[in-house]
Amino acid sequence: MKRHLLLAGALIFGFALSNSSVHAESIDQNIQNQNQKIQAIEQSQKQLSQEVAQLAADIKQYQTQYEQTLSQKNKKEIEVNELTQKSIVLTDKIDKRSDKIRNLARSTQMNQKSDSVLTALLEAESIGDFLSKSFAMYTFVQANQNLLDQQIADKNELEKVKTAATQALEKINEQVVSLQKTSEKLTKAKLSLEVKQNELNASLAQEQAKKAQFIKQKEAAEKAQQEALAKLKAQQAAQAAAQKQAQAAQSTQTISTGSVPASRPASSSGWNPPLASLNVSSRFGYREDPTGYSGTRHDGIDFTGSYGTPVYASRSGSIANSGYDPSAGNYVIINHGDGYYSYYLHLSSILVGSGSVSAGQTIGLMGTTGNSTGVHLHFGIATTPNWRGFIDPGPILGV
Template structure:
């Protein structure tokens, strides 16, 4: 019963889905999802590359500006060197002037009076006085000039020093700022390179996964085509088997009708020889013609095999053997646990051995089916019947009719699915050796 419920549920699922198409749709959805991922990565990659290009442009501008500032800095440093030389020269001049002033101060301190009155009193003549006065004025003027030059040089020296210090400070700060900004941009560029590498790796990974899905789709399509081809071949075999069975059935019925007619003629001839029996013979003849026995399909007793098993059909046409095959419907599985016999809907199905009918019912997979327990550890299964002619609990003999061939349940055409098992719905074995086919 559990097996029947599972098979029925599977058949219901089959009615609501097309496995091959659903699989193809699922793979297509995965491929489309991968395409979206790849497009997103490519878009992000393009944005990252654009940002990297912007960073490189900024770095290039900064490098150009840095080189300009560096050139200015070098120029200022050269000016500083030149000014340093000037400063050294001025300091030397100032030092010499200081020495001269110190010498004059010492002379004054040692009694050398250089005042105008002293010069005039000490002069020997007017011309000598004039000469000495001129000399004193020259000395005083020179000292004043020295002092003024000393003050001017010192002021220029201080101005130059302040200017150089200011320029050097500004350039140092600007150079440091540019160097820091360039370092930050260089780090951002490195980070962007890492991101681009990560995106490239992700793109390669997603592309590989897409190729895998495409391969799966191609493989699924290949299997679908093989299954469709196998189904078409099975349908063709079943159609040919059905046509052959119908032809043979018609020939058999025609032969039986001809034989019945011949028998009727013989009875009529005998009746003419024996007049007393004419009425009865004519009556019998009328019965034979109106209801010939050939109009009722009767099973033929199958030939015994070496194992004592008979055949389920009188005309053996195998359309699918036991074992592995491509699943024709998508839910039965690729392992075929029985043998399929072809024929027509009027083909009589017979018990292959005597036994007791344990199940005669219907489910979504097997359709109308009959299971017989033969009492020797074996069960026989007759599936996809158009109708069963026995019921559960009934005892049947070998060759007794159990139903008619059909295409009920999970079936792609008129045929009999015949199986032999060691348990009820379990332990299926290959029937061919037992049936001698």
């Protein structure tokens, strides 16, 4: 039975080892996924760096343009100031000339009755006097005409100067507005890139932290796998040692007791004793708990004996169940076909498999497996194969 226990333990450790391997593979996949996420973020950071470099170039170009525009603005402002001064001078000249023209016109009206040539001819005393008056009139008119022409020219120049100053100022102001818009655009772009950089840095830190966590889990899984391997090796070594010990015990038993009889003669009265000799150590019913785990109700009769003593089928029937239970140890349950089942517990070895058995057939060897304080056979009779419906086998066996 120890061989079965060791085999079960090996299977359990093998299952745990398999689970740890699967877990390690799952962690490796998680780490690979994290690497892909980190690479994607780093690629995004690379692209963002290129955008930042381009933006820096744009800002530098803008700064150069801005400085040039400021220089042009200063020059234009100087030109505007000069034009403004020129405009002031022209305005002053025009105002003074206007006063002079008004004075001349007033003087002409007062000193000359008529400005017509006919009047001058009629009033002239001689041809010489007429010519003199005509020349004087022409000279006055010509002088006034020149004055008027200069006045008109200065007014046109003044208008031209004012227009040039206004246009220059408007143009430079438009450039300043355009630069302000460009500045706002570049500032927003810079802020946007800074936000993206912060987000990518945060995402990268988060994904790297997850990767570090998965790496720790992988290390823990690998450690658990190594521990499982070590336990499995130890279990296999223990199994091999137990097999050798069992073989040695079997050999010793065979030498000391001879070969185990396959069966004992069947009784014609129904139920046969499960052992060659019956020595009761604990009866059916209430008793003190011998181990602290067995309970105070005893569902069968305990018979003492030597390790390896043959255990017989009390009646003929078929094997209902056999195996190992932490409490019952190695056990065999026989179905007798008439509503009764016999139980054989704490065996050192089970010598039957499935199928039918005959009364008196050796089904196992006495031992102390399971929840047992010493070598003995627990024999029980029940109306079910499910560890319920037990009755007292004492009166049936006559003990």
